[in-house]
Amino acid sequence: MSKLGVKLNIRDEFMDKHPVVKKWMKGRPENTIKNYVLKLKAFCEKMNITPEEFQQLDKKKARDLVWDYISEFKDEQPSVASIVMSALKNFYRNHDREKLEFDSGRGGKHYTNFHRRKRAATEHIPTNEEVYLISEHCTTLRDKTIVHIAFQSGIRVNALCRLTYGMMRKQLESGEIPLRLRITSDIDTKLRHTKIEFYDTFLNVEAIALLQKYCDAVHEESEDNTWLFLSRTKKRLLPNNVWMNIKKAVKRAKLNDTITVHALRKAFKRQVRNSRINHDHGEMLMGHVLPGSQENYAVRNEMIEELKKAYVEVDLSREGKRSQEFASLSEKVETLKGERETLSRIILEQSKEIQKLKEKVERTEGVEGYIDHLYKQMKKLQEQINELTGTKRKLDVPTFVQPEQE
Numbered sequence: 516m517s518k519l520g521v522k523l524n525i526r527d528e529f530m531d532k533h534p535v536v537k538k539w540m541k542g543r544p545e546n547t548i549k550n551y552v553l554k555l556k557a558f559c560e561k562m563n564i565t566p567e568e569f570q571q572l573d574k575k576k577a578r579d580l581v582w583d584y585i586s587e588f589k590d591e592q593p594s595v596a597s598i599v600m601s602a603l604k605n606f607y608r609n610h611d612r613e614k615l616e617f618d619s620g621r622g623g624k625h626y627t628n629f630h631r632r633k634r635a636a637t638e639h640i641p642t643n644e645e646v647y648l649i650s651e652h653c654t655t656l657r658d659k660t661i662v663h664i665a666f667q668s669g670i671r672v673n674a675l676c677r678l679t680y681g682m683m684r685k686q687l688e689s690g691e692i693p694l695r696l697r698i699t700s701d702i703d704t705k706l707r708h709t710k711i712e713f714y715d716t717f718l719n720v721e722a723i724a725l726l727q728k729y730c731d732a733v734h735e736e737s738e739d740n741t742w743l744f745l746s747r748t749k750k751r752l753l754p755n756n757v758w759m760n761i762k763k764a765v766k767r768a769k770l771n772d773t774i775t776v777h778a779l780r781k782a783f784k785r786q787v788r789n790s791r792i793n794h795d796h797g798e799m800l801m802g803h804v805l806p807g808s809q810e811n812y813a814v815r816n817e818m819i820e821e822l823k824k825a826y827v828e829v830d831l832s833r834e835g836k837r838s839q840e841f842a843s844l845s846e847k848v849e850t851l852k853g854e855r856e857t858l859s860r861i862i863l864e865q866s867k868e869i870q871k872l873k874e875k876v877e878r879t880e881g882v883e884g885y886i887d888h889l890y891k892q893m894k895k896l897q898e899q900i901n902e903l904t905g906t907k908r909k910l911d912v913p914t915f916v917q918p919e920q921e
Contacts, residue, residue, distance in 0.1 A: 574614075
């Protein structure tokens with residue numbers, strides 16, 4: 516017999532032995548019965564009490580008994596403790612029909628906030644090159660196209676799955692670059708919780724080329740209202756399928772396993788913010804709310820060309836050429852700064868030397884006095900040399916150093 520069969524037999528025996536448990540689970544879903552009954556059984560065996568005795572306990576005593584039981588594993592297994600707590604609170608009703616009351620999530624004695632969120636693992640935002648690498652490791656043309664559209668437009672996965680062929684057809688036929696995507700609240704359901712009725716974003720040449728190839732292969736005879744991305748059964752592709760396919764491509768590409776399809780939107784966001792476009796245009800391309808500036812969304816049709824120009828400024832190429840240009844320019848600026856500092860030091864040192872020379876000239880009463888002083892010093896030095904060498908050599912100096920003949 517399988518493990519599942521053994522568990523079902525144990526559960527059924529326990530319910531047959533305790534009619535109060537059987538009555539409690541009457542009409543409940545099968546999964547609830549399996550989980551709750553086994554949790555109650557484990558509790559009763561551990562605390563050496565029957566279900567009937569547990570229900571007859573005073574409310575405070577029953578509460579303390581439950582707390583003693585789950586205290587052994589609530590920190591290591593909070594999710595299990597939460598299910599046990601739910602099962603026992605659901606089962607317990609004493610003769611006064613009182614419920615088990617525990618402290619709220621305020622840090623009291625019976626602190627039951629088991630669903631505190633743990634810090635999420637750091638999500639890796641892929642670079643342009645990594646995005647293109649993910650696309651290359653997708654096994655279907657559809658998934659390659661999805662990766663490019665998610666990255667180059669920044670739309671959410673739920674919107675990706677609600678795009679229709681008609682949104683693309685006319686622009687593909689006319690060769691529009693960039694191709695505009697108007698995302699409404701029917702396409703991106705998250706917009707329903709904001710005051711934004713729609714926003715516009717675009718696709719660049721790489722995504723358009725793949726999209727054209729995909730539509731030629733899949734939508735040759737499709738109506739405009741046909742879903743753009745279809746499953747193998749020709750139904751609308753669902754977000755969980757997109758997530759799964761992207762994760763598989765990331766794994767095949769041997770990239771950081773925290774990359775998700777939503778990380779592609781974040782990669783677009785990073786490139787938008789690293790570009791030279793103004794902040795409001797960037798927020799509009801992302802479909803974000805502009806605090807206090809809702810009127811900007813009421814005139815979006817008038818801003819299409821402005822947004823299109825802003826979008827073209829965003830660097831979505833594989834190599835990130837514009838980013839490389841900025842890095843090169845930054846390096847040149849730093850080099851020039853270093854050279855300027857060096858020149859500044861040289862000028863400062865030369866200034867000090869000039870100042871010293873000026874002071875020396877002033878002490879010898881002008882240039883002529885300084886030259887006369889210099890000649891006398893050199894003549895004296897020549898006489899000392901003649902005396903040491905026993906020669907009578909005359910001082911041989913440039914004409915401009917010799918004093919003028921009277």
